[in-house]
Amino acid sequence: MDHGRSGNLKGRWMTGYVIQRFASAMLLLLAITAVAYGLIYSGGAEVSRSILGELATDEQVAAKNVELGLDQPLPIQYGNWLANAVRGDLGRSWFSAERVSDAIASRLGVTLSIVSVAILICTVISVALGAFAAVRRGWWDRAVQIVSVIGEALPNFWVGLLLVATFAISLRLFPATGFVPLNRSPLGWLSSITLPVTALVIGGVASAAAQVRGALIDVLSRDYIRTLRARGLPENRVILRHALRNAAPAAITVLSLQFIGMIGGAVMIEKVFALPGMGTLAIDATVRGDIPVIMGVLITMALIVVVVNLFVDLANAWINPKARLA
Amino acid sequence: MSIIATTNLLEVDDLTVHYGKFQALKGVSVTLAPGETLGLVGESGSGKSTLGRAVLGLAEVSSGSIRYLGQEISRLDRAGRRALSREIQVVFQDPYTSLNAMLSVGDILVEPLLVQGVNGAKARERVQELLDQVRLPSDAATRLPREFSGGQRQRIAIARALAINPQLIVCDEPVSALDLSTQARVIDLFIEIQERTGVAYLFISHDLAVVRAISHRVAVMSGGKIVEQGPADQVTSAPKDDYTRRLLMAAPVPDPIAQAERRRARLAQAGKVPA
């Protein structure tokens, strides 16, 4: 009975915690879109002219302004945009008249493909490498430290360029450019994402492995690890069950930052491999000044970031009773 | 500032301190005469350190008063507090974190002098005097705190407290981090300085034996209140209060025969049959 009571109590606290984190995530999203909207549209006066070209008359420009809703005060513009955005309507591109949500939907898969696969591989390798370095120390440790400095120093898009030059152009093992959707050809998909994922993983592992190592070394020096050993528990169990779990919050934080960094870094990687992803969409829209598309990309990225952070909070609460029950 | 005709240096009256919702002090009253040592003893969470911090102006007072030479000091502004720093000083428990590891011992000792406008050669001279008073070598001024042992570092902290000749030093567990033999020597130093300069101590400790050795009077605290107060000898050897008695009986004495006796008495008092 006692048992059940504290179980319920835990459940209630956890729900409260989830609601609180979710509310603050929504608030953050609202703030991001408001600031972005304000910044981008405050310079919007010239937009109609740049769409219509230099020869347009003032009347034509004014009419276009009314058509795009640019004649209204900024807060009202934002309110309209937000009301539509909540319903999934992000407007239409000023230049191609394509729906922004469609444009994003067709590009998001590409970016998420390479970034998700990269972060999964990166997690496995960096946890294994970091743990090995922390437990074995000595030679392994040195190797991880050296690799991490080199990996962090080299920009991942340059590594991508080297991969293209070597494996695609010289050796012709992989396609140099382009993307094959998973549902069209799984093998083609795999071969089209191998090089971009490799470029992302090399940089990601370099910094994540070093930080996993540091977190684990810190945990291994704690008093309770010695006490667990003194109880006669096997070393594997001490490390796998206790030390790794205690180092997990630090590792999750590092990997979530890596994920966010990779989403941003995908802009360069997509250019290197000419992948039709979110980054390419963003660059094209930026160069043309296609503001609804830029806003759409920005809010999608912000949404991803907010979801990742929410996930990190929940994962930490799940691992650490102190965060959950405080 | 007028001096009110009073023989007390410090008068704390019905003092209450809150940390958020937690009431750390619940109406505490103590007095301290010039040149006197009042020992404050209690377990963790008893509020003894909070009382010390309130006197130093480091803890916010909720109600009640603290008077120094008759003048209310519990709600002073920063300027008033700065003026009072000539009168009231502090020695903290941990000799490792109470000295800034980045500053040389000389810089640490000069700090309170600079505030009072003592500069240059005069300040250096005073630093030498202080090092001499606490029996540290005169070249100590140029060295870093980490080059000294725990006991020596506590001497540096004492020298800093003495720098501007205060009339009251709040000592917050100043010997509990020290080894046994060092502890005894530092307590001797405290007593010697008091006898020479007439400074008063508000001496906070969890250790009844330490408080007994240095205090004229002792106040026992528990749960934010004072449960017993009186002459050191009476409180520490024939306590009237139940809690004080338990505290006294719980501390093991370094003598196997006497301790066996004390243990029997304690268990009998608690209603347990001795093993």
Next chain:
Amino acid sequence: MSTVDLEAATTPAVATGQDRAVLRRFLRNPLAVIASLVFLTIVLSAVFAPWLAPYGANFTKLALVTAPPGEEFLLGGDGAGRDVLSRLIYAGQLTLAGSFLTVLVAAGLGVSTGLVAGYFGGWFDRFGGWMANFLIVLPGTIVLVAMFTLIGPNIIITMVVLGVLIAPNFFRLVRNLVISVRNELYVDAARVSGLSDGRIISRHILSVVRAPIIIMAASVWGIAIVVQAGLEFIGLGDPTTPTWGSMLLDAYNNIYIGRHLLLPPGLMIGLTVGALILIGNGLRDALNGEEAIIVAPRQRVKDAARAEAAVPSVPEALLEVQGLSVGYAGRDGSTKTVVRSVGFTIARGEILGLVGESGSGKTQTALSVLRLLPEGGMVTGGGIWLEGQNLAGLSDAQMQAIRGKRIGYIPQEPMSNLDPLFRIGSQLCEPLQVVGGLSRQEARGRALALLERVGIADPHRVFMSYPHQISGGMAQRVLIAGALSCDPDLLIADEPTTALDVTVQAEILDLIRDLQAERNLGVLMVTHNFGVVADLCDRVAVMRGGEIVELGAVNDIFARPQHEYTRTLLASTLEDAPVRPPLVPRPPRRQNAGAET
């Protein structure tokens, strides 16, 4: 207030021995020195580009279009027929200056707001924290790409915006450091001394945050270089001035015909950023003091096995330690001995006290019996026998079978010795199941019985609790239950009551005494407290400087201490110190009139 603050501003930061020591350690690290020299060379070559570069940045020659490296043009020509080497040197200018601007903006904004937020707290701290959270979750690269719509190809403004986006890192670093320093006792002491806020910040706080700021600045500089190169690479840069990023774009555009263009700018970026990372690492190591000693755990076993295998002199003893020496490997390969030829025996049902001051080697002795010395520590001589079995000869796996089952361990700090992520019950059941081979149900029943035995009133509640939900005294009872869970014959207790209040200490000592009698345990009791020895022990060994100076029955040692040091220690106990004579009343000194008159 203002006069004192002015004075604080004009008082130069004290250059102390600490600074010099850090610099000395930094200069002793060859990697850091080389990195500094490389970085300095790169900066200088950018500054003196007009004198160093063989050609101008925009010098073009038709024959040079994607020309391979040759004698006249060492690195060949780019897609527009310009000299790659000259451009590489010139490109350092805008790359380094632009990224440095990011560092200045980020550090300036983050450090100033972090100082204020950390020191004064309040609404500014909450607002700053919220802003930092807001900025830090923005996907930076995308924001910069979007910014391009507003500001066009202006690398200076872009780098300033990047600085703002990175500033939260400095804000958080400085704020957290300041809060930890603000709670330091030396800042309290400075406040009691009457120092103004300005002076406390300049004397005590800046000196602590300075080095971490420099370390972070080095890493931010590297990040800024990479981000800038990335933006130039996707074509959002200023096309008129060369940077390493725009050179990479040129290489990308000519990837099929001029592959030699790829290496120089990429390697330049890698070299510069790598140097910055190594400088930061070197500084951090120098700040943390001597580099940690790295000894592979295997070495300990080897050394323990090498210890001379003698025979136990008292074969019937539960534990015999003979000629035990413990050392720590120094940096230079030397060994620092902390325990020297220590020997004692413990019979079944006997409590031996190991008493001494800090640094006497008592804890090291206890931990070497368990073979759980901290990293770098090793047994360098002597033998340890448990009922006649030589522990030094055992493998790690065999030793692990001894721990818990034959030897139990009670640590000093109750709270830090429980794994914070697991319920008390799970921590107690784990060894019962894994070491003791009990089923889940049996283990649960046994753990609850143990909790009840160590005097916990509500074992079910504690069983389901996490460590942070129970008090220190209760945690120590849980640890005692854990030490006894697999029925050991010998208990090693390392200052088990030092962290506890005196009334709790008495209860824990009672508990250990009862359990010891009940199970006929041998106990090695490490303590600095002669009261604890008098209360609990049958015999006592007094340690000083890694050696046992005196060993005997408790009654004998307290009544007739033989060794000078034992006598000094016993004389230092305050229990029978004289009470002070009554206070002679004296008038208060008049208030200090102020030192300035």
